[in-house]
Amino acid sequence: MKRIQTNNRILMWIDERLPIFSYAEENLASYPTPKNLNYWWNYGSLAGIVLAIMIVTGIFLAMNYQPHADVAFQSVERIVRDVNYGWLLRNLHSNGASMFFIVVYIHMFRGLYFGSYKAPRELLWMVGITIYVLMMATAFMGYVLPWGQMSFWGATVITNLFTAIPVIGEYIVIWVWGGFSVDAPTINRFFVWHYLLPMILFMVVVIHLWALHVNKSSNPLGIEVKSSADMIPFHPFYTIKDMYGLGIFMIVYMYFVFFAPDFFGEPDNYIPANPMVTPPHIVPEWYFLPFYAILRAIPDKLGGVAAMGMAIVILYVLPWLDTSKVRVATYRPIYKQLFWIFVVNIILLGWLGQKPAEGTYLIMSRLSTAYYFIFFLILPLVGKFEKTKQLPVSIFEEVAKKHRAKEDK
Amino acid sequence: MHPRKLVIASAFASSLIAAGLVSGNAIAAGGSDPLPHNKWSFDGIFGSFDKPQLQRGAQVYLEVCSSCHSLEMVYYRNLMDIGFDKETVKEIASEYEAKDGPDDEGEMFLRQARLSDRFVSPFDNENAARSANGGSFPPDFSVITKARKGGADYIYGLMIGYLEDAPEGFELSDGTHYNKYFPGHQIFMSAPLYDEAVEYEDGTEPTLDQHAKDVSAFLAWAASPELEERKRLGIKVILYLLVLTAMLYALKRRIWSRIYLDEYTNDSYLGEFEQDINDVKNNVKRPN
Known part of the structure; x- marks a missing residue:
């Protein structure tokens, strides 16, 4: 590490013993970054900021929230009505969850389009997927906490998925519930997990950044950095x-x-949880809908759960499924088309996720689910047979060329 | 190039948001007419409550709805927020008996409700409510406009949506009434409001439509008492962000222009940066 030099003796005294200033200088200030990152590269730091907002608002909400089935619903309303700026805390936190997913989904699609998962950034990508899985678990349990009808029935439907696991499924679900149905023990432990998981998530984000700072950011051209220029x-x-x-x-x-x-x-989530009344449609939060559609597309319960799990697990092996030497979709005509169909397909799956699983919707869900997996599974072949376009020589030249073209106008 | 990419990025973000919108519509009530759309004073980003209307609505709630529907999360003191003076609210509260205790002998007792009490519920618990209402449970009204799709429009529609006779061919079950806007059309509650159901203290004409509007507005307030404070702060926050973001954009363009002026590299840029600092220190004037 290059040590900073300054005339401030206090800073130097600290830095010699604990080089936090040198470290910040190296990783935040002079940290070398490709010249040509576009706005799609904004979403990583944005996700980090949203995470910070979620943690801070969450801590203050936890000071006023009561994780008990009898009073949880009322305590949320009390936060909104009687806690100073409680409505603001609550709105920041509940909408922050949706914002977090929007930002992270864009961040992930960015990685997919620009091949950010390819060597030498495979672990960076895998750590990122782990963050995503932790986010989903955290968001799911957070949604249970207000203890409205959707909280209760969403929790019931999702935790029941564990029963699909052969032999031990029943035991697992009782263990998760802390009883024989979603009830007071469930909300209490979900509250604990909802507070604990973000802390773990935060640590995984640190690992994500660590991995990032080893090989540095990829870039929209997908070519290696060649010189300091x-x-x-x-x-x-x-x-x-x-x-x-x-x-x-x-x-x-x-x-x-x-x-x-x-x-x-x-x-419906403003109706207090009632185990005796099932809402007409049980719909998960919007960010789970594509996976919910995959779950319901398979006629068999275990098959559905397995497909939903595979839909996420397959992201972990993506770096090895994609065999193309070229990173960015811009220079990969076939992959580029497959990618955009994949994006549209995900949005379609999300739309199907909140439709009843019957008739045409069910057939569409199955076709969409099939494409979801086909996209990943044909990547090895695409990498082998695709005729890629000529890659630019250097980032420096591309940026200069672009600038000259602008000047000539 | 950059602005266009930003447009694509935001279009992409908005399509994700649209997916959220669609999911919000997922709970479309099965079998009910499209709701009437009212122009509410609290709609829109500049919306605020019409206090005389809320007071009329409170009167409708207290004189009609409150005989079956509780308002558990609202305190009597909250009524001062909609323009009632303290004495009036005390008077309103004193008409109800709140359970208190235990006293020195360990007995629970009833006393006049105070400002610091929550609205007294008409029934002790759900079972008592069901038994008094032929088996159906009148829901609590504290967050009712947030708990129904359509919000205040739904309450308004429900109030004016009763038909004396069900349309031909529609089979009504025993004890239910036909309502255009109730999901499934069959509602246990009989039409609670009608012309002149309540005699307004401010002399407003007591039509069914007026009653329905007033009570819907009152319930919208009961569900979101923070609405005015929220929207007023929101306007300031958004304006602040607009100005700040515009300045950040200007700064971004200026900082990035250095890259295009010369082909700076990581190292040479740092040298240039030191030069900048020295120039400022030595008061060297440079052309912009």
């Missing part, structure tokens, strides 16, 4: 670009927080 320091170039992106994001986020706080929610 390809690079710029992270600060001020990407700090200001990230700040600008953050500003745009906050405008969208705050619009929902202040003017449409229940936009992403289900009205």
Whole structure:
């Protein structure tokens, strides 16, 4: 590590013993970054900021929330009504969850399009998928906490999936519930997990960043960095670009927080949980809908659960399924088309996830599910037979070329 | 190039949001007419409550609805937020008896409700409510407009949606009434409001439509008492963010122009940065 030099003796004294300033300088300020990152590269830092907002608002909500089946619903309303700015905390947290998923989904699609998962960043990608899995678990348990009808019945439907596991399934689900149905012990332990998992998630994010800073960011051209001419320091170039992106994001986020706080929610979740009344449609939160559609597309319960699990597990092996030497879809005509169909297909699956699983919807779900897996499974062949386009020579030249073209206008 | 990419990025984000919107519509009630759309004073980003209307709505709730429907999460003191003065609210509260205790002998007792009490529920528990209402349970009204798709429009529709006779060919079960806007059309509650159901203290004409609007607005307030504070703060926050983001964009363009001015590299940029600092220190004037 290059040590900082400064005339401030206190800083130097600290830095010689604990080089936090040198470390920050190396990883935040002079950290070399490709010159040509576009706005799709904003979403990583954005996700980190949303995580911080979620943790901070979550801590303050936990100070006022009661994880007991009898009073959980009322305690959430009490936060909204009687805690100073409790409504703001709650809206930031509940809408923050949706924002987190929007940002992370875009971040993941970015990785998929630009081949960010390829060597030498396979572990970076896998750690990222782990973050995503932790996020889903955390979000699911957080949604149970207000103890409305959707909380209760969502928890019942999802935890019941464990019973599909042969032999031990029944035992697992009783163990998860802490009883013989979703009840007071369930909400208490879910609250504990909902507080614990984000801490683990945060640590995994640190590992994600660690892995990132070894090989540094990939870039929209997908070619290796060749000289220092390809690079710029992270600060001020990407700090200001990230700040600008953050500003745009906050405008969208705050619009929902202040003017449409229940936009992403289900009205049914404002009805207190009632084990005796099943809501007409049990729908998970929007960010689970594609997987919910996959689950229901398979006629067999175990098969459905397995397919849903595979849909996520397959992301872990993606770096080895994609055999192409070229990273970015821009230079891969076939992959590029497959990718965009994949994006549309995911949105279609999400739409199907909140439709009843019957008739045409069911057939569409099955076709969509099939494409989800086909996309990954034909990647080895695509990598082998695809005729890729000519890659640019260097980042530096591409940036210069682009700039000259702009000047000539 | 950059703005266009930003447009694509935001289009992508909005399509994800749209997916959320679709899921919000998923609980479309089975078998009911499309709701009437009212222009509410609290709609939109500048919306605020019409306090005289809320007071009229409170009167409708207290005189009609409250005989069956509780409002458990609202306190009598909250009524001061909609423009009632303290004495009036005390008077309203004193008409109800709240359970208190145990006293020195260990007995629970009833006393006049105070400002600090929650609205007294008409029934002690769900079973008592069911037994008094032929087996059906009148839901609590604290968050009712948030708990029904359509919100205040739904309550309004429900109030004006009763038909004397079910349409031909529609089989009504025993003890139910036909309502255009109730999911499945069969509702246990008989039409609670009608013309002149309540005599308004402010002299507003007591039509069914007026009653329905007023009580819907009141329940919207009961469900979101923070609405005005929320929207007012929201406007300030968004304006602040718009200005801040515009400045950040200007700064971003300026900082990035250095890359295009010369072909800076990681190393040479740092040298340039030091030069910048020295120039400022030595007060060297440079053309912009």
